[in-house]
Amino acid sequence: MVKVIIGFVLLVIIALFGYRRTFTKVHIPLGARYIYLTGTEFILVGVALGGQFIGVLDAPALRSLTPLYSLCLGFMGLIFGIQLEFNKLKRLPWRYDLIVVIQALVTMAVVFFPCWILMKYVFGTEGHPQVLGAFVLAATASCTGLTTLALLSRDLKLRKTPFIELLQYISSLDAIVGLVGVGIAFSLMHTHSPFGSHAGAGILAVGISFAIGLTTGFLLHLITQHHCSEEELGVFIIGMVLFAAGLAEYFMLSPLFVCLVTGIVMANVKGAKDRVFYLLARLEHPFYLIMLILAGAIWNVATPWAWVFAALYLGLRFAGKVMGGYLAVRSVGAHIRAPGRLGLGLMSQGGMAVAMVINFNQIHPTEYSGLVVTAVLSAVIVNELISPTLIRSVLLRTGEVKP
Amino acid sequence: MRRLIGLFIVIGFMLLTLIDYPAAMTYPWARTTFSFGFLLLAAYLLGDVLAGFKMPKITGYILAGIVFGPYVLNLVTLESVRDLGLVDDLALTFIALAAGGELRLKELKNRKKSILLTVAFLTLVVFVGVTLFVILARPIMPFLEGKSFVHVLAVAAIVGTFAVARSPSSAIAIISETKARGPFTEMVLGVTVLMDVGVIAFFAIVVTICQAAVSTTGGMDFNLIITMTLEIIGSIGAGLVLGWLMMLYIKHIKAELMIFIIGVAFLTTFGAKQFAVVMHDQFGVAFHLHAMLICITAGFLIQNYSPSGDTFMKKIDHASLPIYVIFFAHVGADLDIRTLEATWLVAILIVTTRCLLIWLGAYLGGKIAGDPPIMRRWSGPSFITQAGVSLGLAGIVKARFPEWGAAVATMIVAVITLNQVIGPVTFKLALSAVGETRESRRD
Numbered sequence: 001m002v003k004v005i006i007g008f009v010l011l012v013i014i015a016l017f018g019y020r021r022t023f024t025k026v027h028i029p030l031g032a033r034y035i036y037l038t039g040t041e042f043i044l045v046g047v048a049l050g051g052q053f054i055g056v057l058d059a060p061a062l063r064s065l066t067p068l069y070s071l072c073l074g075f076m077g078l079i080f081g082i083q084l085e086f087n088k089l090k091r092l093p094w095r096y097d098l099i100v101v102i103q104a105l106v107t108m109a110v111v112f113f114p115c116w117i118l119m120k121y122v123f124g125t126e127g128h129p130q131v132l133g134a135f136v137l138a139a140t141a142s143c144t145g146l147t148t149l150a151l152l153s154r155d156l157k158l159r160k161t162p163f164i165e166l167l168q169y170i171s172s173l174d175a176i177v178g179l180v181g182v183g184i185a186f187s188l189m190h191t192h193s194p195f196g197s198h199a200g201a202g203i204l205a206v207g208i209s210f211a212i213g214l215t216t217g218f219l220l221h222l223i224t225q226h227h228c229s230e231e232e233l234g235v236f237i238i239g240m241v242l243f244a245a246g247l248a249e250y251f252m253l254s255p256l257f258v259c260l261v262t263g264i265v266m267a268n269v270k271g272a273k274d275r276v277f278y279l280l281a282r283l284e285h286p287f288y289l290i291m292l293i294l295a296g297a298i299w300n301v302a303t304p305w306a307w308v309f310a311a312l313y314l315g316l317r318f319a320g321k322v323m324g325g326y327l328a329v330r331s332v333g334a335h336i337r338a339p340g341r342l343g344l345g346l347m348s349q350g351g352m353a354v355a356m357v358i359n360f361n362q363i364h365p366t367e368y369s370g371l372v373v374t375a376v377l378s379a380v381i382v383n384e385l386i387s388p389t390l391i392r393s394v395l396l397r398t399g400e401v402k403p
Numbered sequence: 404m405r406r407l408i409g410l411f412i413v414i415g416f417m418l419l420t421l422i423d424y425p426a427a428m429t430y431p432w433a434r435t436t437f438s439f440g441f442l443l444l445a446a447y448l449l450g451d452v453l454a455g456f457k458m459p460k461i462t463g464y465i466l467a468g469i470v471f472g473p474y475v476l477n478l479v480t481l482e483s484v485r486d487l488g489l490v491d492d493l494a495l496t497f498i499a500l501a502a503g504g505e506l507r508l509k510e511l512k513n514r515k516k517s518i519l520l521t522v523a524f525l526t527l528v529v530f531v532g533v534t535l536f537v538i539l540a541r542p543i544m545p546f547l548e549g550k551s552f553v554h555v556l557a558v559a560a561i562v563g564t565f566a567v568a569r570s571p572s573s574a575i576a577i578i579s580e581t582k583a584r585g586p587f588t589e590m591v592l593g594v595t596v597l598m599d600v601g602v603i604a605f606f607a608i609v610v611t612i613c614q615a616a617v618s619t620t621g622g623m624d625f626n627l628i629i630t631m632t633l634e635i636i637g638s639i640g641a642g643l644v645l646g647w648l649m650m651l652y653i654k655h656i657k658a659e660l661m662i663f664i665i666g667v668a669f670l671t672t673f674g675a676k677q678f679a680v681v682m683h684d685q686f687g688v689a690f691h692l693h694a695m696l697i698c699i700t701a702g703f704l705i706q707n708y709s710p711s712g713d714t715f716m717k718k719i720d721h722a723s724l725p726i727y728v729i730f731f732a733h734v735g736a737d738l739d740i741r742t743l744e745a746t747w748l749v750a751i752l753i754v755t756t757r758c759l760l761i762w763l764g765a766y767l768g769g770k771i772a773g774d775p776p777i778m779r780r781w782s783g784p785s786f787i788t789q790a791g792v793s794l795g796l797a798g799i800v801k802a803r804f805p806e807w808g809a810a811v812a813t814m815i816v817a818v819i820t821l822n823q824v825i826g827p828v829t830f831k832l833a834l835s836a837v838g839e840t841r842e843s844r845r846d
Contacts, residue, residue: 063432064489070436192425201428215412223409223448231724232447238725239443243413246437250420252430363430 040384042289043354043377046296057297065294067242069362070255072291074245076355077256078237079280080175081263082273092169095332100170102331103324103343104142104177110320112138115313119368123309129364133372135185136360139178140376141317145350146171148387156392156401163398166338167345167391175352176260182356183209183257186363190252209253213261216244217269220262224272233272233279252363256355288351295354298361299377306374313375314382321346345394348387349380410448417441417471417478438483439490443725445471446732459831461576461731465823468735475740484736487729491737492694494730495572496668499695501723502575502596503642503702504716510589518593521768522601525594525786526567528764529757530605534563536756543749546810557613558811561800564609565793565815566757568602571595571699573788573823576727577830579720585839587778591785591830596699600635603693606796607631610803617804630690638693642700645671646708649701653711660718671697734790734823742817750817754825757818761786781833788826789819 051058062069089097116134149171158164187205191197220240224233244262245255266273301307325343329336357376361369395401420437450463473481511518537559541547547555574595578588607628614627645667652663675694682690706712743750762783769779794816801812834840 064486066432067436067439070433190428192428194422194424194428196425212416215416219409219412222405223444225405231721235443235447235725235728239440239447242440243416243437243444244440246433246435246440247416247420249430249433250437251424251428 039285039289039292040381042292043296043299043381046293047299048296049293050297050299052300057294062294062297066249066362067246068290069294069358070245070249071238071242072287072294073255073355073359074241074248074259075280075283075287076291076352077179077245077259078241078263078266079277079284080179080352081260081265082267082277082280083172084176084264085267085273087268093336095335096166096169097173098332099166099328099336099338099342100174101177102328103170103321103346104174106324106327107142107317107320108138108178108181110323111141111313111316114316118309118312119371123305123368123371129189129366130368132185132189132360132364133366133368136182136356137313137372137375139182139185140349140353140356141313141320141379142178142181143175143350143353143356144171144321144346145348145352145384145387147350148348148384149345149391152388152391156395158395158400161400162336163338163400164395166336167342170342170346171348171350174346175350178356179254179257179260179352182359183254183260186252186254186257186359189364205251205253208251209248209258210261212244212247212251212253213258214265216240216247216258217262217265220266220276221269221271224276228272230275230279233275237276237279249363254359254363256352256359291351291358292354295358295373295377298358299373300370301374302367302370306371307378309371310375310378314379317349317379317383318347339394339398341394341397344390347383347390349376349383353380406448406451410445410452413441413444413448414471414478421478434480435483435486438479439487439729442468442471442479442487442732442736443729446735447728450728457831459577459827460580461573461727462824462827464728464731465735465738465827468732469738469740469820469824470735472736472738472740474738479736484733487733490729491733492672493665493669494726494733496671496694496698497665497719497722497726498572498575498730499698500664500668500702501579501716501719502571502592503699503704504706504712504719505575505578505592506596506699506703506706507589508703508707510586511593514586514590514593517590517769517772517774518597520772521590521594521765521782522597524768524771525598525761525764526601526605528767529566529760530560530563532563532760532763533566533753533757534559536753537562540749540752543752544814546807550807553616554807557617557804558807560609560613561804561811562753562815564602564606565789565796565818566753566760567598567605568789568793568796569595569598569786570788570790570793570823570826571599571695572730572790573827574785574830576731577827577834579723579727581831581834582841583834583839584841584844585837587781587785587837588834588839590774590778591782591833594786599699600696603631603635603796604628606799610799614803630688634691634693635696637690638696639700641674641692642697643704645697646701646704649715650705650709650711653705653709653715660714661722664715664718665722667701668698671701738820738823739816740820742813743820746814746817749814750821753814753818754821757822758783758787758825777837781836784829784833787822787829789822793819 046057048054049057057065112134115137116131119130119134146168149167152158153164184206187209188202190201190205193201193204220236223236228236240262241259244258248255248258266276321343322341323343325346326340329338329340329342353376357373361373392401396403420434446464446467449467450460453463453466454460470476471478473479473484537544538555541555547558571592574592577583578592607630611625611627649667653660672694675692675697679689679691682688702715705715765782765786766779769782774782797812797815797819800815801808804811831840835843838844
């Protein structure tokens with residue numbers, strides 16, 4: 001109990017000061033600027049607090065903080081979902097969506113198969129979970145973070161050209177492919193349903209995921225439709241996120257996916273969606289930093305081979321993004337002007353990948369979870385380091401930035 | 404209506420979680436998470452429904468906890484309730500900061516006579532009256548059968564002491580909900596906080612005397628009195644230090660005050676617990692600091708000895724709603740309602756007697772202090788709620804008097820349960836009657 005309290009307090013304090021430093025004050029040495037501004041260093045703070053070093057956030061403490069994990073994951077899903085307002089998405093050409101989906105799917109495919117083979121034949125993991133592990137790696141690889149691009153746009157004072165707009169669109173949206181994939185994959189892992197063990201259990205679990213997401217979405221809409229104060233709105237949102245995410249986790253489903261559905265429902269029905277979004281946006285950064293710290297705390301490198309695996313994953317993701325970007329651009333032909341090296345502008349991995357790997361480690365912890373966590377977290381850090389240079393190189397080629 | 408429908412849907416989901424699913428299909432650790440969300444939503448929605456009937460919202464929160472908690476519908480299991488203890492600890496210290504911050508020295512000085520006389524008469528009348536009642540009601544208390552008069556007197560005195568205790572957390576929640584302001588509110592809060600501190604010392608004296616009276620060796624052990632007195636002094640001292648540190652933070656840093664306050668609330672709970680562990684492990688002494696008293700002192704200091712009192716209270720007010728909701732829902736869920744099964748008749752009689760005596764004591768105190776008639780009439784109903792401290796003290800009785808302590812503690816918990824439900828309603832009624840709620844001020 002004492003460890004949990006210290007852990008929680010440290011998390012809040014670090015998140016608070018980190019929030020102020022990374023998101024509101026920017027007087028940071030240039031070298032570490034981007035990695036620091038995206039808050040990625042909080043993963044390392046989590047590592048320091050975790051079981052391997054200081055030990056405040058050791059395994060029992062982390063288990064007691066399950067509601068906080070769930071709140072962070074649900075929150076990430078909800079805030080992503082509430083931005084998916086169909087009417088607004090329709091304003092941009094449908095080919096933009098095609099690019100998003102193709103580059104994400106190609107990246108997933110490029111990462112999934114080699115990872116699966118490696119996990120099966122080299123690391124000797126067995127059974128369904130190994131497929132899920134490889135799938136989670138693929139899904140996390142498909143995610144692109146938006147923060148680096150946003151910071152670069154601000155620093156380089158970029159004009160909002162169609163290509164920048166496209167990059168922003170892909171970065172803000174492509175996580176949905178991985179998210180939906182993870183949501184469905186978690187569900188399909190089920191071999192049991194309330195009616196016992198049968199082949200259709202996975203499909204039933206997909207239905208349960210949607211049912212929880214849709215119902216909690218309508219419920220949140222229903223109870224926030226009447227005028228309510230900001231404090232009341234806070235109670236409803238926190239309550240509903242905890243409820244939906246907790247139910248999802250109880251049934252070993254993805255709280256990210258379930259809350260994504262909740263958010264999509266909220267976004268597409270008339271009601272208090274703007275007020276909800278405003279409140280979520282205000283709370284986003286502290287929650288995000290807490291999530292990064294929690295991710296760092298679960299990072300446990302059990303074998304040195306995990307680093308080799310992580311390097312392979314990093315390389316596969318790089319190849320997947322480049323290939324995905326190229327194929328996506330080719331698929332839309334001359335309708336959208338974009339360079340074949342589009343994928344180089346999509347290397348930043350962002351918080352959603354971290355959320356996915358936390359989710360996986362929490363619901364399906366096995367002896368190889370450490371491999372997956374190490375691969376994703378180290379890739380997130382490395383990608384945040386290299387992505388500003390890569391984005392800049394793409395922008396130089398397209399003439400968006402002068403040499 | 405929409406919110407009522409929402410409540411039923413949430414309940415429906417919770418019922419689905421009660422099905423005995425195959426172990427391979429569920430992740431049991433997540434039960435606490437959705438139970439937390441459920442309690443937050445259900446308690447708020449029920450509170451909102453009751454508010455439509457002019458009832459205080461916290462009654463709804465408490466009722467939600469009782470009804471959906473482990474002792475009635477068991478939608479929220481005992482394990483989840485225990486896991487949520489962390490949230491409860493945070494909430495209690497946070498509420499204590501709010502209670503301290505609501506005590507404005509200038510107002511208290513103006514009402515000094517009224518507060519002191521009300522405390523004196525409430526303590527005297529309620530203690531003596533309830534003690535006498537228990538002695539007289541001896542035939543309906545099976546655990547007193549065959550006991551000597553000294554034993555009966557000891558039990559009666561201990562129950563009498565409990566009757567004196569009240570709940571600052573409930574009082575502050577009602578004041579916050581109704582946005583009550585005015586001399587009556589100040590007087591009630593002053594009396595409640597003063598009695599909360601006083602009852603710890605009073606309890607130590609009564610238990611020490613009772614222990615000496617019922618022990619076969621006959622000697623009086625003053626350890627409890629000394630320890631509890633030192634605990635009170637130590638807690639106030641720690642509160643002054645904490646308040647001073649918080650004042651420095653507000654003056655020089657000020658950043659994210661709300662999160663800072665929540666962090667302080669947590670750290671205080673942790674510090675108090677850790678202190679008790681160190682005292683026990685290193686010095687072999689059972690010595691506690693009271694986190695609630697520390698925070699009341701700190702809040703009081705900030706409100707009255709720094710220019711940031713209002714900023715501090717504004718921040719507390721912003722974060723208070725979810726904290727009150729989950730705290731009182733948890734209090735309700737934690738109340739072992741089954742105790743009423745065995746002791747309902749005695750509990751109802753004690754609650755009725757206590758209510759009448761509180762009314763009489765408060766009336767007499769107010770009359771002698773020269774309070775206006777309307778305040779005298781309504782101050783009694785403002786002092787009925789009981790919670791936290793009383794439950795903690797019940798645990799001490801259980802440990803100190805193995806022969807009948809458990810039975811008395813069960814009876815006390817039953818009484819507290821009833822008072823916790825009735826108290827907020829009567830307090831809100833009183834605040835409305837004297838015209839100090841925001842609604843009545845508008846009228």
